[in-house]
Amino acid sequence: MQDRPDAADLLDSVAEYLFAELRPEVPREQRFKVLVAANLCAVVAREIRAGEEPEQEDLTLFGELLGRKVDDVRAAAAELSDRIRSGELDDRIEELAPRLEEHVRRKLEVARPGYTD
Amino acid sequence: MPEPSTESVRSLIADVDADPGELSLSPIPGGASRETWLIEAGEGRWVLRRDPEGSASLVPLSDEFSLIARASEAGVAVPEPLAFEPAGGRLGTAGILMPFIDGTSVAPRILRKPDYETARSRLTTQLGEALARIHSIDPASLNAVLPEPKGDPALAQISEWESQLDEIGEPLPAVELGLRWLRANAPEPAEQRLVHGDFRLGNFIVDERGLAAVIDWELAHLGDPAEDVGWLCIRSWRFGNDDRPVAGVGQLDEFATAYEAAGGAPIDRDRVRYWEAFGNVKWAVICARQAHDHLTGVRRSHELASLGRRICEPECDFLQLVQHRTGCPSATPAEHPPTT
Numbered sequence: 223m224q225d226r227p228d229a230a231d232l233l234d235s236v237a238e239y240l241f242a243e244l245r246p247e248v249p250r251e252q253r254f255k256v257l258v259a260a261n262l263c264a265v266v267a268r269e270i271r272a273g274e275e276p277e278q279e280d281l282t283l284f285g286e287l288l289g290r291k292v293d294d295v296r297a298a299a300a301e302l303s304d305r306i307r308s309g310e311l312d313d314r315i316e317e318l319a320p321r322l323e324e325h326v327r328r329k330l331e332v333a334r335p336g337y338t339d
Numbered sequence: 340m341p342e343p344s345t346e347s348v349r350s351l352i353a354d355v356d357a358d359p360g361e362l363s364l365s366p367i368p369g370g371a372s373r374e375t376w377l378i379e380a381g382e383g384r385w386v387l388r389r390d391p392e393g394s395a396s397l398v399p400l401s402d403e404f405s406l407i408a409r410a411s412e413a414g415v416a417v418p419e420p421l422a423f424e425p426a427g428g429r430l431g432t433a434g435i436l437m438p439f440i441d442g443t444s445v446a447p448r449i450l451r452k453p454d455y456e457t458a459r460s461r462l463t464t465q466l467g468e469a470l471a472r473i474h475s476i477d478p479a480s481l482n483a484v485l486p487e488p489k490g491d492p493a494l495a496q497i498s499e500w501e502s503q504l505d506e507i508g509e510p511l512p513a514v515e516l517g518l519r520w521l522r523a524n525a526p527e528p529a530e531q532r533l534v535h536g537d538f539r540l541g542n543f544i545v546d547e548r549g550l551a552a553v554i555d556w557e558l559a560h561l562g563d564p565a566e567d568v569g570w571l572c573i574r575s576w577r578f579g580n581d582d583r584p585v586a587g588v589g590q591l592d593e594f595a596t597a598y599e600a601a602g603g604a605p606i607d608r609d610r611v612r613y614w615e616a617f618g619n620v621k622w623a624v625i626c627a628r629q630a631h632d633h634l635t636g637v638r639r640s641h642e643l644a645s646l647g648r649r650i651c652e653p654e655c656d657f658l659q660l661v662q663h664r665t666g667c668p669s670a671t672p673a674e675h676p677p678t679t
Contacts, residue, residue: 251368258645265648284512300510307501307515315520322513323658329651337652338659 230267237263268332276328283325287318343389347429348378351436352385355421359383373400373557377439384439386418390432391638398485400433401425403556405484406533407437415472416552418544442546444554446578449545450587461549463589466538466571467597469553474532474564475602481533485561492562493525496617500624507624507631513654514627517620520661526610529563536560538567539576540586568594568606569614574656575622612660619657626650 227235240260245253277295284298285291288305292298305311311318330337342364352359359380367375367386378385390400398406404423411417418437426433449455449462478488489495501518504511536558544552570576572584572591580587585594595606630647632638 254368255642258642262641262645262648265645296510299512302512303510303515306512306519309519312519312523315516315523318516319520319658319662322516323655323662326513326651326654326658329648330655333648333651338655 230270233263233267233270237261237267265333268335272332276331279328280325283321287321341392343376343387343430343434348376348387349380351387351422351424351429351434352378352380352383355436356383385421386437386439387430387434388437389430389434390426392432398557398559400435402484403559404435406481406556406559407435409476409480409484409533410473410553410556413472413476415469416550418552418554440544440552442544442551444541444544446540446576446587449540449543450578450580454547455545458545458547458549459588462543462545463585463593464597465550466543466586466589467594467599467603468601469550470535470538470564470567470571471598471601471603473535473538473553473567474604476533478531478533478561481561485533485559488531488561491525491528492531492566493528493613493617494522496560496562496566496621497521497525500621503628504624507627509627509631511623511627511650511654513658514620514623514650517616517623517654517657517661521613521617521620524613524616526563526565526607526613529565529610531561532564534560534562534564534566536562536567537570539571539573540578541576543586563610563614564604565607565610566614566617568598568611569616570618570621572611572615573618573622573653575619575653616657616660619653619660622653623650623657626653 237260240256240263245256245260248256280295281292281298284295284302287302288298292301306318327338345362345364348364349359349362352362359378362378362380362383364376364378364387367377372391374387374389374391376387376389378387388400388403401423404420407417407420411419418440420435420437422436424430424434424436443449449458489498497518504514504518535553535556537555538553542553542555543550544554568591571586571594574581577583577587583589584591591606591608591611599605626646626649629643630650633640633643633647
């Protein structure tokens, strides 16, 4: 056990410092870089807080689309990518679009919450 | 990045202008794959674009030089190139010397600063006129500059970005679906024109009066002119002004009116939507490629790293666009009048 703040809280503190305190202090050309750094801290904090669930949901989704149980999410995404590329799923594009949107929305929840509002 | 030597830059300027004397160099941020340096000497200001060490780009700098010169002849506002220095010359890698253009290319400033209010009101029309002039350039005059078009322009572009994705090796099923959808839905091949390839907010220098220059020609190729319109309109280049598809400032109808009045062929809205779908897929691949450059050490940068986590934005825009739901397409699907 580590003492508090936990990892996500620590990142929040860095993000707040970068965004609210440092950004106005640096030359204008540097401000965007500081904003990006603050955003990255916030992304990582959200990823930590989201835990294992989004990856489990992607595993389930990719397993359904591949028609078998999968346990490595990147390997499953790669296999699905290969099968889509080969054209064998061309007659299922309309069915796959909303399913892959579920996966993409899980990425957005961490990277850019509110993007689809 | 290592600075070019001030002595070499000074002699380069002296070749085409008077000896500028002592000068200083500072990097201009924002260039995706080429270095851009601001040169200052007393009252004089220039811009140097240089290939980074060990990089390969789609349009070699020597050809970019010729293209920009050709665009200038066609009446497009560009920074008129002054000198080209080949790789192995005074700058180390290849470089182009250009005049400095006053204004900004930074999207949030253009979209939000009160100083640019007049510019914003003019920009949509000015962009339509500029793009019509780019597309008016005779492709035959570019034979020596750009590769021969490879058959169907949509399929050629899909293959191009597919192979870019293969070089990265990132598993992106939504992008793969996009590439298949684009193959299945490619429009009738268009008559090929010069396509700028990166005609979007961020590559326009804007001053208080509006468009001052179109920059960054490194993705130029021969292709479907509607490709430039779709790319201009993707949600990522609206920088938050989601209800204004044209560069975050205007509507497609106003843009099309100006484009057509300046000699451009009538803009087919369905075709623009197709290229907007394509643009989302292309931007997703570019994001992945930039993150890959960071991961592999080609260029370590937290800005490039951050783009890896932005792949999902154009992926989402693409998926919504092809499912005809919400999202922010530039134009609603054309309502075909009932035939009798």
